[in-house]
Amino acid sequence: MLARLTALLLLSAVPALAADWWSYDNARFGYEIELPSEFRLSTRSDNGDGLTLTPTDQSARLLVFGTNILDGDFSAEANVRVAIAKDEGWQISYSKSTSRGISFSGTRQGRIVYVRGVALCNGGAAFFQMDYPKTDMQRFDAIVMRLVRSLQPTRKCTPTTQISRVFR
Numbered sequence: 001m002l003a004r005l006t007a008l009l010l011l012s013a014v015p016a017l018a019a020d021w022w023s024y025d026n027a028r029f030g031y032e033i034e035l036p037s038e039f040r041l042s043t044r045s046d047n048g049d050g051l052t053l054t055p056t057d058q059s060a061r062l063l064v065f066g067t068n069i070l071d072g073d074f075s076a077e078a079n080v081r082v083a084i085a086k087d088e089g090w091q092i093s094y095s096k097s098t099s100r101g102i103s104f105s106g107t108r109q110g111r112i113v114y115v116r117g118v119a120l121c122n123g124g125a126a127f128f129q130m131d132y133p134k135t136d137m138q139r140f141d142a143i144v145m146r147l148v149r150s151l152q153p154t155r156k157c158t159p160t161t162q163i164s165r166v167f168r
Helices: 002-018 074-087 134-150
Strands: 021-026 031-036 039-044 050-055 061-068 091-097 101-108 111-119 124-133
Touching: 021 061, 031 061, 031 124, 031 134, 074 091, 074 101, 074 111, 074 124, 111 134, 124 134
Parallel strands: none
Antiparallel strands: 021 031, 039 050, 050 061, 061 124, 091 101, 101 111, 111 124
16 A cells, blocks of 8 residues: 555656656756746846746746845844745745755645755845745646756855965
């Protein structure tokens, strides 16, 4: 029975995993993410911060963007993102945060939102935010999981503090 259930779960994710995906590399902020081919570009920011994408049926919206963080404090930026979502009426039901990444999700008026952010070098951060109908949860959850795994910095950070040797 367990083997059948496992096979069923794996097969239900196959359409989202088997679909062609394309890689988006944001050189300005130094991050990359894989994007589902069923999503089409809706808008591109003029300043190179990111993209807004939607599937053909317009049922979901995916924002992908980089940002500069005030004082380089990723944890503070993560808290601000959660507060903004709450102010927009999202009921946050899941949140996990570290000094290098955050994920949170919630619901509002029959929709689900999922946000993932990662800290980047030089006081930046990359985020994706996807919202979609609860009724399409099975369709979009596998997409969200792949987005989570693929969002990552493209640059290795070097320490910003310099060690100097003092001779006496």
